[in-house]
Amino acid sequence: MIDLNFVTVLYVGAIGLLVIGAVGLVMCNNVFRMVLALVLAEAGVNLLLILAGYRGDAAAPILGFGPEGAQMVDPVPQVLVLTAIVIGVGVQALAVAVLVRVFHAYGTLDMRELKAHFEFELAAEKTTEPPRSTEEPAGGRPLSPVPPRPHPGEARS
Amino acid sequence: MTNVILPVVLPLLAAFLLQPLARLSGVVARLLGPLVLLVGLVLLLRLWFAPDTEPFTVALGGFAPPLGIVFYVDQLALIFAIAVPLFTLLFWNWSADAYEDSQEKARQDALMLLLAASATGLALSGDLFNIYVFYELMAVASFGLVVLRGTGPAQIATVRYLLLSAFGSVLALVGIAILYTQTGTLNLAQLGQLAPTSLHGPAGLAAFGFMLVGFGVKAELFPVNTWVPEVYATAPARIAGLLAGLVSKLAVLVVVRLLVVVYQDTAASQLLLVLGTLTILFGEFAAWRSKDFPRMIGFSSIGQLGIVFIGFSIPGPWGMLAGLAVALHHLLIKSALFGLANRWSGSLESLAGGARSAPIAAGLFVLFALSLIGVPPLPGFWTKILVLTGLAQEGSGLHLMALGAILLITAIEANYLFRFATKLFSTSDRPPASHGLMDIGAAVLIGIALVAVTIQIDPVGDRLRAVARQAADREAYISTVFPAEPTIAAREDRR
Amino acid sequence: MRNLAAILFTGGLGFLLLVIASQLDFGHPPMVVGQEILDVAGDQVGAANIVTSVLLAYRGIDTLGELSILFAAATAAGLVLGHRHGDAPSDPEGGFILRAGADLLFPLLLVVGFYIILHGHLTPGGGFQGGVILAAAFFVGVLGRPAKGLNHDVISVIEGLAGAAFIGIGLWALFLEGEFLKPMLDKGTLGDLISAGTLPLLSLALGLKVGSELAGLMTSLSDTEAREP
Amino acid sequence: MGANVVDWMALLIVVIVLASAVAVLTVRNMVGAVAASSVVSLGVSVLFVLLHAPDVAMTEAAVGAGLSGVVLAVGLRKLGLWRLEDDKGTAHALVPTSQREDDTDA
Numbered sequence: 001m002i003d004l005n006f007v008t009v010l011y012v013g014a015i016g017l018l019v020i021g022a023v024g025l026v027m028c029n030n031v032f033r034m035v036l037a038l039v040l041a042e043a044g045v046n047l048l049l050i051l052a053g054y055r056g057d058a059a060a061p062i063l064g065f066g067p068e069g070a071q072m073v074d075p076v077p078q079v080l081v082l083t084a085i086v087i088g089v090g091v092q093a094l095a096v097a098v099l100v101r102v103f104h105a106y107g108t109l110d111m112r113e114l115k116a117h118f119e120f121e122l123a124a125e126k127t128t129e130p131p132r133s134t135e136e137p138a139g140g141r142p143l144s145p146v147p148p149r150p151h152p153g154e155a156r157s
Numbered sequence: 158m159t160n161v162i163l164p165v166v167l168p169l170l171a172a173f174l175l176q177p178l179a180r181l182s183g184v185v186a187r188l189l190g191p192l193v194l195l196v197g198l199v200l201l202l203r204l205w206f207a208p209d210t211e212p213f214t215v216a217l218g219g220f221a222p223p224l225g226i227v228f229y230v231d232q233l234a235l236i237f238a239i240a241v242p243l244f245t246l247l248f249w250n251w252s253a254d255a256y257e258d259s260q261e262k263a264r265q266d267a268l269m270l271l272l273a274a275s276a277t278g279l280a281l282s283g284d285l286f287n288i289y290v291f292y293e294l295m296a297v298a299s300f301g302l303v304v305l306r307g308t309g310p311a312q313i314a315t316v317r318y319l320l321l322s323a324f325g326s327v328l329a330l331v332g333i334a335i336l337y338t339q340t341g342t343l344n345l346a347q348l349g350q351l352a353p354t355s356l357h358g359p360a361g362l363a364a365f366g367f368m369l370v371g372f373g374v375k376a377e378l379f380p381v382n383t384w385v386p387e388v389y390a391t392a393p394a395r396i397a398g399l400l401a402g403l404v405s406k407l408a409v410l411v412v413v414r415l416l417v418v419v420y421q422d423t424a425a426s427q428l429l430l431v432l433g434t435l436t437i438l439f440g441e442f443a444a445w446r447s448k449d450f451p452r453m454i455g456f457s458s459i460g461q462l463g464i465v466f467i468g469f470s471i472p473g474p475w476g477m478l479a480g481l482a483v484a485l486h487h488l489l490i491k492s493a494l495f496g497l498a499n500r501w502s503g504s505l506e507s508l509a510g511g512a513r514s515a516p517i518a519a520g521l522f523v524l525f526a527l528s529l530i531g532v533p534p535l536p537g538f539w540t541k542i543l544v545l546t547g548l549a550q551e552g553s554g555l556h557l558m559a560l561g562a563i564l565l566i567t568a569i570e571a572n573y574l575f576r577f578a579t580k581l582f583s584t585s586d587r588p589p590a591s592h593g594l595m596d597i598g599a600a601v602l603i604g605i606a607l608v609a610v611t612i613q614i615d616p617v618g619d620r621l622r623a624v625a626r627q628a629a630d631r632e633a634y635i636s637t638v639f640p641a642e643p644t645i646a647a648r649e650d651r652r
Numbered sequence: 653m654r655n656l657a658a659i660l661f662t663g664g665l666g667f668l669l670l671v672i673a674s675q676l677d678f679g680h681p682p683m684v685v686g687q688e689i690l691d692v693a694g695d696q697v698g699a700a701n702i703v704t705s706v707l708l709a710y711r712g713i714d715t716l717g718e719l720s721i722l723f724a725a726a727t728a729a730g731l732v733l734g735h736r737h738g739d740a741p742s743d744p745e746g747g748f749i750l751r752a753g754a755d756l757l758f759p760l761l762l763v764v765g766f767y768i769i770l771h772g773h774l775t776p777g778g779g780f781q782g783g784v785i786l787a788a789a790f791f792v793g794v795l796g797r798p799a800k801g802l803n804h805d806v807i808s809v810i811e812g813l814a815g816a817a818f819i820g821i822g823l824w825a826l827f828l829e830g831e832f833l834k835p836m837l838d839k840g841t842l843g844d845l846i847s848a849g850t851l852p853l854l855s856l857a858l859g860l861k862v863g864s865e866l867a868g869l870m871t872s873l874s875d876t877e878a879r880e881p
Numbered sequence: 882m883g884a885n886v887v888d889w890m891a892l893l894i895v896v897i898v899l900a901s902a903v904a905v906l907t908v909r910n911m912v913g914a915v916a917a918s919s920v921v922s923l924g925v926s927v928l929f930v931l932l933h934a935p936d937v938a939m940t941e942a943a944v945g946a947g948l949s950g951v952v953l954a955v956g957l958r959k960l961g962l963w964r965l966e967d968d969k970g971t972a973h974a975l976v977p978t979s980q981r982e983d984d985t986d987a
Contacts, residue, residue: 006888010928011673013895017921018331019666020902025324026658032911032960034320036918039949040902041327043925046941048331050932052338053681060933061690061702062776072702073933074686075693077337079706080286081937083718084330086780086862087293089949090725091323093869094300096956097729098316100876103960105309111317118313122390162832166819169720173815176727176808217713219831220696223685225710264727271724278717290717297721301728312732335672341682351684360672703936776935784943791951866948874955 010051017044029111031102035095042088046081053077161204161215161230161281164197164238168274172267179263186259190266191249194273198242205235212627212637214283222638223344229283229638233481233628237280237410244403244492245273247599248395265305272298272399279407283638285333285343288411292329292372295407296322299400303392311391318384322374325381329371335364346638349418349631357422365425368415369432375400375408377462379436386447389455389495397451398495398599401458402488409462409484413469417477418634427555430470434559437463441566445573449504453573454494457529460566461487464544467559471547478625479543485621486540490525493603497522511581518597519581521604526574528607530567536610539618541567697835699773699851707778708854709835712822715858719815722865726811729869733876754796761789769859773851779858786863791870807868814860821850821857891931898924911962915953922946 017040024037053074061075103109106117171193179186212231216222250265275294282288300322304315337343339361340351348356355361374381389397416425440459447453465487468480497518501508512519528537541563548560610617627633689706697705707715765785772778825834835849901924904917922945929938 006891006931009888009892009895010932013898013928015666015669015673016895016899017902017925018327018669019662020899020906021327022324022665023658023662024906025320026662028906031316031320032956032962033906033914036905036914036953038320038323038327039918039945040905040921041324043921043941043945045327045330045334046937047925047928049334049337050929050934050937052334053683053686054932055681055683058933060776060935062935063700063702072690074341074681074683075689075702075706076343076686076711077334078703078934078937079711079714080333080337081934082703082707082780082940083286083290083711083714085937085940085944086718087290087326087721089944089952090722091293091297091319091326092949093873093952094297094725094729094732095316095319095323096952097732097873098300098304098312098319100873100956100959101732102309102312102316105312109960114313114316118310118387121308121310162826166716166822166832169716170816170819170823172720173723173812173819175812177812180805217832218709218825219829219834220710224689224692226713261731264731267727268724268731271720271727274720275717278713287711287714287717290714290721294717294721294724297724297728301724301731304728304732307732307734331669338681341684341686343685347684355682363668363672701936703934776939778936781936781939781943784940784948788947870952870955873952873959876959 006056007051007054010047014044014047014051017041017047020044031099031109031111031114034111035092035099038095039088039092042084046084049077049081049084160200161228162217164200164242165274165278165281167193167197168270168277172270172274175263175267175270176260179259183259186263186266190270191246193270194242194246194249197273197277198239198246201235201239201242204230205232205239210623210627212633214638223342223347226282226284226287227344227346227638228281229345229634230281231627231634231637232624233410234280236481236485236624237407238277240403240406240488241273241276241280244399244488245269245276247492247602248399248496250395265302268298268301272302272404276403276407280410283345285336285345285348287343288414289326289329289333292375292408292411293326295404296326296375299396299404302396303388303400305393305396306391308391310387314384314387314391318388321381321384325371325374327371328367332364332367332371335360335367339364344638345414345418346635349635350639352419352421356419361420362424362428365415365420366428369412369428372408372411373432376405376412376466377401377436377440377459378466379432379439379463382436382439382459385459386443386452386455389458390449390451394451394495394499395599397455397498398492401455401495402492405458405462406465406484406488409465409469409480412466413477413480413628416469417629418631421472421631426470426472429466430555430559433463433466433470434555434562435463436460436466437562437566439463441569445569448506450501450508450577451495451498453505453577454491454498457570457573458487458491460570461491461529464541464563467563468544468547471544471551471556474622474626474629475543475547475550477629478622479540479547481625481628482536482540482543482621486528486536489603489607490529490537493521493525493600493607496597496599496603505577505580508577509580509583513584515597518600519578521597521600522581523578524604524607526578530571530574534611536607536614539614697849697851701773701775701778703776704773704778704851704855708851708858712854713832716818716822719818719858719861719865722862723811723815726865726869726872730872733872751796754792757792758789761785761792765789765859765863769855770852772855772859779855780862782855783859783862784866786859787866787870790863790867794871794874804868804871807864807871811861811864811868814857814864818854818857818861821854825850887931891928894924894927894931898928911957912954915950915957918953919946919950922949 021037021041021044024040025034028034028037053076055071055073058071058073061072099109102114106114108114171189175186175189178189210232212229214222215228215230217226217228249269272295275291275298278291279288279295282291300315300319303318304311336348339355340348342348342351369378370381377385389401416429437460440456440463444453444456444460447456461483465480465484468483469476471479501511528535531538531541545560545563548556689710690702693702693705697709699705765782768777768785769779769782772782822832826832835851898921901917901920905914905921908914908917922941926938926941926946929941
């Protein structure tokens with residue numbers, strides 16, 4: 001029989017979630033997917049924290065549930081994770097709210113396009129005349145008065 | 158003495174009650190916020206001017222330190238805690254008629270109060286996870302304030318800021334998880350006690366790295382500060398001033414506490430030194446190239462925070478003094494500059510001739526620019542000298558490199574600030590709009606404070622030196638939180 | 653180029669974490685603070701559920717901060733989303749099954765929510781979990797009849813007062829006992845519904861606050877004009 | 882230490898969780914991605930039960946799998962991406978072309 005180590009398996013799961021979340025945050029261009037990646041990374045770090053207080057031979061930290069005098073797992077990381085979960089969902093809801101507004105304004109969720117819109121509108125706001133097209137574009141995208149067309153081929157991981 | 162909790166809790170209470178109150182009476186709701194901040198300010202000032210300056214702790218809920226959360230109140234914490242209500246009041250939105258909707262105004266005020274409460278808590282807290290919670294509260298409140306103008310670019314900037322900040326928080330939490338696995342505690346003083354045995358391995362250092370990157374988002378540290386120019390260019394100028402002046406300093410304070418109490422070894426401070434050097438180079442070169450006023454001072458703020466980090470990375474009381482001096486100087490100057498940016502939000506070109514339409518503002522700008530560069534009688538000179546001599550005393554290769562970088566960026570700073578000043582004083586047929594009274598009020602007050610400090614540099618310097626000596630004393634921190642017998646004896650011996 | 657940098661970054665992160673992992677000793681935590689809390693929590697706080705003890709007593713200020721974060725997020729979302737235009741079309745009315753189900757579920761979820769909140773100091777659960785269920789109870793109603801919506805005035809009053817009650821209990825302890833959020837009142841016998849002093853009260857305030865906050869957040873989100881494809 | 886049922890269960894759930902996590906990033910359809918993220922939360926909450934953290938498991942199930950799924954789904958609806966069909970694999974197919982023209986210019 002294969003020797004399975006319970007804690008190691010969970011640890012790999014936690015790190016895996018963290019890394020997949022980080023990959024998503026760095027490599028996805030769709031902002032909504034970046035929010036989802038954030039959810040993954042948060043789940044990973046929550047698992048990591050709970051693991052920090054786990055011990056194999058112990059029970060849940062509730063008095064009078066387990067056998068008398070039994071060892072219990074560390075309650076502190078559990079509280080930290082409770083807090084972290086609620087913080088996470090608050091930030092996530094705010095992110096979705098802002099995203100809805102951004103999408104209503106620009107009709108796109110592609111981070112690169114949003115960045116181009118951002119630079120263009122800011123330049124228009126700062127100076128009364130639009131920037132000349134000879135100006136070096138940020139990120140290799142010409143700053144034309146017409147917002148750039150949606151990029152063909154959604155870049156995914 | 159336990160009243161020190163009130164400056165944190167009362168703004169929270171007021172924030173919760175503002176929206177229901179605004180339905181009943183608009184006037185009461187409008188006055189509640191400033192009133193609460195004022196009460197907190199008075200309470201903290203009484204502590205600052207109390208004859209006894211020994212640090213003390215407050216065990217929240219009456220649970221003895223390692224079990225419950227403690228607030229650690231020393232002079233360093235008090236300086237920053239006092240700065241919070243002070244600067245929040247300075248940048249408070251006093252205009253009554255700009256928002257026809259009292260609910261909108263109540264929401265805005267509530268967010269400001271939440272920001273103030275969290276920042277005060279951050280200054281006082283002595284518990285790692287409590288610091289994380291207050292940091293997150295500060296972050297979420299600042300998201301709401303940044304997006305306030307409601308323009309498209311502001312929303313895009315907020316989304317990018319939010320995602321970066323949230324990812325930083327995840328990394329900080331990874332660091333906290335590693336620390337907890339190693340030590341089993343979250344109390345900073347106990348972490349400091351256990352650090353020599355259990356945190357000096359690579360894992361402990363990695364935890365510091367994660368937390369540095371996590372908390373560094375607000376502190377505008379090098380790899381995670383891409384949000385800075387975007388947010389400062391789109392947020393209301395007073396919010397940008399708060400973020401650049403106050404909020405960044407509190408994030409720095411968290412890093413400093415970690416460094417002094419838990420990681421008093423060379424590896425962690427070298428990491429800080431390297432990142433600080435990269436931060437100044439990145440910030441000042443970008444400031445040199447930037448084309449509008451808010452982004453120019455935003456990038457310059459990144460550069461200044463790099464110097465703050467370099468200052469704090471010098472070990473001992475000297476480094477503490479140097480970092481503290483630069484941080485306070487920057488807190489004053491950058492808040493004032495963003496106060497000016499309220500009407501000067503356009504590109505640098507469009508501000509030509511600004512001195513004609515706004516002579517006071519232009520004069521103040523020159524004063525602040527001179528201090529920022531470090532021209533002798535002004536305080537900026539002394540802060541830079543402190544950092545440079547500290548670096549020269551350390552004398553290792555990395556320190557000398559940082560020294561060279563600071564000298565280099567001083568030249569760059571002088572270049573772009575004077576380029577802008579000459580533009581201000583040039584003649585133009587289309588000068589920018591003049592400043593309103595409220596816009597310039599904050600800058601004038603800070604300008605007066607700066608001149609006062611210039612004249613009274615000796616007493617201010619002495620007080621800061623005492624503060625730095627107290628803050629750099631790791632043993633004192635631990636023995637204040639855990640007044641055990643042997644440590645007290647050791648403390649008596651040292652005197 | 654950018655993808656390469658990203659791969660390098662995340663690969664480095666994963667490698668770093670795995671290296672650290674091999675250094676750490678998972679499964680055998682040091683239990684410095686944890687063990688001490690496990691030993692004394694029953695006597696000091698008097699709640700059977702130690703997680704709730706830590707959440708509301710030992711780390712009460714964290715919980716307050718977290719409430720404030722939810723509040724800040726809801727307030728900021730309210731500012732971002734703004735008011736709905738009067739002439740904007742609301743979502744279509746839910747079908748019969750959804751409406752009937754919502755009517756049926758509403759009292760049930762309400763009872764379950766309050767049960768979980770009030771037993772937080774005895775069994776797993778408490779203010780957060782119960783509060784989420786309360787929010788769900790109200791949100792199901794909104795799903796069934798979007799045009800009716802939720803009364804934002806009532807929600808904002810409840811959230812304000814619940815938050816104020818949490819701080820009020822803390823300040824009460826500050827003035828009577830000298831410490832903010834110090835547990836008060838009779839601890840009772842371990843395992844009784846009325847035990848653990850002020851903990852159930854705090855739990856109730858927490859639950860109401862979380863519930864109203866989340867309900868407000870979700871309704872203001874679903875109130876904004878949809879961008880129909 | 883020989884592996885028992887709990888260990889195998891943990892392994893199975895971890896595999897499911899990681900697979901769904903990859904799916905969150907790779908599934909073209911946004912509704913599917915949100916559903917996958919809910920699966921991740923649900924799996925993690927089961928892992929919390931195995932780690933003797935019933936409170937956290939309840940919260941993760943209620944908040945992570947339930948509430949956050951609902952928030953994201955409502956968000957998708959408001960973004961107009963609440964559609965199940967997959968359009969021919971073109972990247973921006975989730976936003977209909979007719980809408981895109983007039984909205985980006987606004």
